Amino acid sequence: MYKEAIQDAVSMHELPSKWHSDVLEEAKKATKKKKASKYRQDLRKLPFITIDGEDAKDFDDAIYCTQNSNGFKLFVAIADVSFYVKTGSKTDKEAQKRGTSIYFPAKVIPMLPEDLSNGICSLKPNEDRCAMICEMSLGRDGKRGKYKFYSGLIKSKARLTYNQVEKHLQGSSKIELSQARDSINDLNELTNLRLIHRNKRKALEINPKEISLELNKNKEVKNILVKKSLFAHKLVEESMLLANESAAEFMQDRLNLGVYRVHEDPDASKLELLKKHFHIPAQISKKLSPLEVINSCLIQANKKNDDIGKILVLQTLARAEYSTNNLGHFGLQLQRYAHFTSPIRRYPDLLVHRLISSYLAHKKPNRTENELQDECENASVLERRAEKASRQVEQVLVCEYLKRKIGSTMNGVITGVTDFGLFINLEPYFISGLLHVSDLPDDHYHFLNNQSVLKGRKRGGVYKLGQKIKVKIAAIFPLERKINLVIPNGK
Numbered sequence: 001m002y003k004e005a006i007q008d009a010v011s012m013h014e015l016p017s018k019w020h021s022d023v024l025e026e027a028k029k030a031t032k033k034k035k036a037s038k039y040r041q042d043l044r045k046l047p048f049i050t051i052d053g054e055d056a057k058d059f060d061d062a063i064y065c066t067q068n069s070n071g072f073k074l075f076v077a078i079a080d081v082s083f084y085v086k087t088g089s090k091t092d093k094e095a096q097k098r099g100t101s102i103y104f105p106a107k108v109i110p111m112l113p114e115d116l117s118n119g120i121c122s123l124k125p126n127e128d129r130c131a132m133i134c135e136m137s138l139g140r141d142g143k144r145g146k147y148k149f150y151s152g153l154i155k156s157k158a159r160l161t162y163n164q165v166e167k168h169l170q171g172s173s174k175i176e177l178s179q180a181r182d183s184i185n186d187l188n189e190l191t192n193l194r195l196i197h198r199n200k201r202k203a204l205e206i207n208p209k210e211i212s213l214e215l216n217k218n219k220e221v222k223n224i225l226v227k228k229s230l231f232a233h234k235l236v237e238e239s240m241l242l243a244n245e246s247a248a249e250f251m252q253d254r255l256n257l258g259v260y261r262v263h264e265d266p267d268a269s270k271l272e273l274l275k276k277h278f279h280i281p282a283q284i285s286k287k288l289s290p291l292e293v294i295n296s297c298l299i300q301a302n303k304k305n306d307d308i309g310k311i312l313v314l315q316t317l318a319r320a321e322y323s324t325n326n327l328g329h330f331g332l333q334l335q336r337y338a339h340f341t342s343p344i345r346r347y348p349d350l351l352v353h354r355l356i357s358s359y360l361a362h363k364k365p366n367r368t369e370n371e372l373q374d375e376c377e378n379a380s381v382l383e384r385r386a387e388k389a390s391r392q393v394e395q396v397l398v399c400e401y402l403k404r405k406i407g408s409t410m411n412g413v414i415t416g417v418t419d420f421g422l423f424i425n426l427e428p429y430f431i432s433g434l435l436h437v438s439d440l441p442d443d444h445y446h447f448l449n450n451q452s453v454l455k456g457r458k459r460g461g462v463y464k465l466g467q468k469i470k471v472k473i474a475a476i477f478p479l480e481r482k483i484n485l486v487i488p489n490g491k
Contacts, residue, residue: 002219005396027113031120044155047179065187076243077131081343099382101345142193165232208310221401247340262327263320322376399478419447433483
């Protein structure tokens with residue numbers, strides 16, 4: 001089923017999964033480029049480290065943090081992909097066509113050939129690597145101050161995992177390399193300060209549960225695990241946020257031209273539905289801003305440990321997109337934001353690197369604003385394509401796993417209400433099935449669009465968003481990603 005799931009996703013979404021020989025040849029030649037130059041600062045003595053998951057193969061970013069009398073100095077080194085992949089090259093055109101790396105369970109369709117993504121661009125430990133550096137000064141209160149971008153040459157001192165760093169922070173084990181240990185300790189202190197700033201600006205903290213599929217040797221789902229959120233993730237996340245914010249500010253202030261990651265305010269009609277679900281009184285909701293409404297709902301959801309409530313909040317929010325028009329970022333509550341930190345796997349990040357590099361080299365950008373906007377719109381489309389393809393494969397594999405549960409009764413939560421039935425999230429597995437309206441017992445139900453509910457015509461029973469319900473799995477069609485549900489015993 002695994003191969004069929006991948007092939008089906010590749011076919012359905014027209015994913016470019018094969019490399020042309022010319023692209024591979026060009027990428028191999030690019031790896032021979034000389035790293036050193038008079039324009040590239042030698043930072044190989046600094047104790048940069050990478051922190052990633054256990055199965056990571058491409059390392060976009062490396063971090064070094066140290067304290068001084070004025071506060072903190074944070075270095076974020078990002079793989080200098082623009083040095084190896086030139087605008088208009090065969091590799092560039094293929095990366096543009098792909099837009100992003102696509103992640104499936106136990107498989108990746110990379111944006112760049114492996115000679116680049118897992119090879120010369122990847123910030124591997126104890127290897128000289130070209131990097132774009134964002135060097136930032138932060139006060140004793142963690143507030144971002146001056147920053148600068150420049151080309152650098154680094155040599156990462158350690159490849160650490162999130163679990164290793166988490167154990168160190170908890171005191172259950174120590175990072176062996178003393179320089180790395182000191183950097184992590186300083187970064188931990190800085191991160192705690194940055195989280196205070198995050199709370200002050202009321203940035204959204206949704207963190208819905210996500211699953212991870214554990215596969216056996218035959219690529220069948222062995223176990224469905226809930227991903228753990230570690231504080232070690234925060235260390236990297238806050239560092240990347242700082243670098244991304246600095247990149248956006250740099251482009252706007254220096255170039256008056258940029259590729260931004262924008263997130264607009266939520267749609268008013270969706271916001272009204274959310275208010276109803278969380279029972280926010282009209283006299284109160286009128287006085288609340290969209291941000292206050294969202295945060296009020298999140299507080300309620302967190303108090304009740306309501307994962308479905310968090311999902312409904314996510315569904316209310318607009319999609320983040322790429323644009324040359326800086327509209328700010330609602331979710332992060334930042335006026336300027338960009339994606340700078342993952343040029344190995346995201347094409348917009350590569351565009352940002354090229355814009356910054358053009359300024360540093362005293363050259364005009366090689367793309368006009370209209371051309372960049374076209375690139376942004378294309379990247380946003382390809383990002384959605386990648387997400388749909390990844391989710392599709394995951395759903396097929398979970399459906400195949402659940403075939404053994406046909407006939408079983410389990411708890412669910414209503415996550416969608418339509419005129420033809422209810423979409424119900426099966427709580428242990430984070431996948432939805434359909435309970436058709438014709439299978440609802442004891443009454444004939446009609447859809448109230450303005451309330452997003454199904455209501456019985458005779459008895460007045462109601463099915464609504466967020467409602468808990470017991471269901472039985474009647475049938476599963478894995479490749480179609482369909483799960484048919486019924487009410488147990490017709491009650």
